Amino acid sequence: MPSVFRGPQGIIVTAAVAAAGALVAAAILFASGKASDVNLTTANLVPADAGVYIALNTDLSSGQWVSTFKLAEKLGADDPEGELKDGAEESGFDWEDDIAPFLGGNAAVYIRGLDVGAFSAQGAVILRAKSPGRVMEVLEEQAVVVDTREYGGVEYLRLGLYGYAARLGDHVVIAMDEASLEEVIDVYQGKAPALAGVEDFKKLRDELTGNFLGFVYLSTESLVGDFFLDDPVVRAALDQSGAGDMVFRPSAWVIGAKKGGFEFQAASIGESGSISPMLQPRESRFAALVPGETAIFFSTAGIAQTWQAVVDEAREAIDDAVRESSDYDSLDDSLRDAGRELGIGSIEDLVALFEGETAVAAWFPSGKSGDPEVVLLAEVDESRARGVIEKVAASNATGPGEPRQAGGVEMTVFDDVNGDPLAYAFKDGALVMGTPAGVEAVLSMSAGQPSLARLNHYTATVQQMPSALGTYAFFNLGALFRLEEASGIPAVLGQAERALEGLIINAVDERGVVRLSGVLTIEE
Structure with a gap:
């Protein structure tokens, strides 16, 4: 092994390269069958009060990595697994002798006891090793072993510059301070509770997919709780803002791969509070009412x-903020003034209409990014909404509206103050408003016509979602990349662009867990 990797820093580099090899490969693959769940055995050795826990899937034969390698090939990589191993060899490592022994299924780093004032923290790297004996040999080869010590009947190495390492069954622990190593040994021997037994950790782990490339757990209270609680200014600010509980809610993130694409999830323990109506699990009604050529689709609910x-x-x-930053005396005053500009009593009269699903759809029949058809759809009570919308339209029109027929429904077309044509109509309890051609396309949709809900790119992406849909945005990447003027992307696509299918970003509140997730699908 090269001398640059010797010493305590070399140990950390060696362990990090082995443990993070999978993550590095993932970054490379993103840029260029179903298996069993990843077993987070390292969480059984981490103290229960850990503030940060970062775990990596280090089994390159797992379904996650098999899917990742296959997806990377679809994106243009020739031999991603081979490139990963070649990269290690080029860095001076023998893959089979120096790297493979570290890759036993999962590896993790945890941090606890953060002291903000002293800029210090406790923690360790924990590896489930394929060959723990060989891992210990590599550590001894790369560092000066100062002496051998024992704690709780477990022998461990004291390495140069205060590094410590021990073998615990099929796991290896590497810590930069002795106290952290001893804490892990206590957990291993059942003398102290493990993170794996913490209810919040278990709930987040179970709610997120069991198959992943990387998993991150964060408990702010465990990480910096004492700092906040001991600082009266910080504590008072949090309490006055009402955000104290939110700040301390545990959360987790996961990134993974499936047969059809990559996925990302983030979740937090607790209630979604005021925004709960927008995050309820549901299915979109309007996905079936917009054309199949729709390239961008955003849907939410419960805005009112x-x-x-x-x-x-x-x-x-x-109200206090409005008074400090404007000439208005209250929020109501500012909303009434804005409403008068739209020909209504208050902006709240408009907002109050959007009680059901609200969606925005855009597509590009001309193939040019600057020439879209855009439509707003909203589930409304027509008896309440018609008067408000007619007033808003009239206040923004340069002349009287022109009635037209589309799909057996009357639509009103008018030019706004900028001279741009707009239209609106009501159909089956829905407001449809946008460009005239867009509104006409929605009103003319029939059961036999292809809608977004029947588009393969859309259905394939939705099927890959690890959770129900709440508030979400869908992007038909194939359609967007083919636009002549789409942010400089050439009309002639490379292999990666042609392979990209759809992207969904979704926020939902399910079973007491607020979840943000994303799926990027790749064509077969």
């Missing part, structure tokens, strides 16, 4: 309820 909850909860603070 969310607005009311947010304002009711923080009206006093909002």
Whole structure:
């Protein structure tokens, strides 16, 4: 092994290269069958009060990595697994002798006891090793062994510059301070509780997919709780903002691969609070009402309820902020003034209409990014909404609206103050408003016509989602990349662009877990 990797820093580099090899490969692969769940055995050795836990899947034969390698090939990589091994060899490592022994299924880094004032923390690297004996040999080869010590009947090495390493069954622990190593030994021997037994950790781990490339758990309270609790200024600020509980909620992130694409998830323990109406699990009605050529589709629900909850909860603070930053005396004053410009009593009259699903769809019939058809769809009570929309349209029109027929429904077309044509209509309890051609396309949709809900790119991406849909955005990447003027992307696509299918970013509140997830699908 090269001398540059010798000494305590070399030990950490060696361990990090072995443990993070999978993660490095993932980054390379992103840029260029179903298996059993990843077993987070390292969490059984981590102290229960760990503030940060970062785990990597180090089994390159697992379904996650097999899928990743196959997806990378579809994106243009020739031999991604071979490139990973060649990269290690070029860095001076013998793959089979120096790297493979570290790759036993999962590896993790944890941090606890963060002292903000002293800029210090405790923690360790824990590896489930394929060959723990060989891993210990590599560590001894790369560092000066100062002496051998014992704690709780476990022999461990004291390495140069205060590094410590021990073998615990089929795991190897590497810590930069002796106290952290002893804590891990206590957990291993059942003398102290493990992170794997913490209810919040288990819930987040179980809610997120069991198959992953990388998993991150964060407990802010465990990491810096004492710092916040001991600082009266910080504590008071959190309490006054009402965000104290939110700041300390445990959360987790995971990135993984499936047969059809890559996925990302983030989740947090706790209630979604005021925005709960927008995050309820549901299916979109409007995905079936917009054309199959739709390239961008955003859907949410409960805007009116969310607005009311947010304002009711923080009206006093909002009024104070309005007074400090404007000439208005309150939020209501500012909303009434804005409403008068639209020909209505208050902006709240408009917001109150959006109680059901609200969606925005855009597509590009001309193939040019600057010439889209855009439509807003909203589930509304027509008896309440028609008068409000007619007033808003009239206040923004340069002349009287022109009635037209589309799909057996009357639509009103008018030119706005900028001279751009707009249209609106009501159909089956839905407001449809946007460019005239876009509104006409939605009104003319019939059961036999291809809709977004029937588009393969859309259905394949939705099927890959690890959770129900809540508030989400869908992007038809194939359609977007083919635009002549799409942010400089050439019309002639490379292999990677041609392979990309769809992207969904979704936020939902399920079973007491607030989850943000994303899926990027790749064509077969």
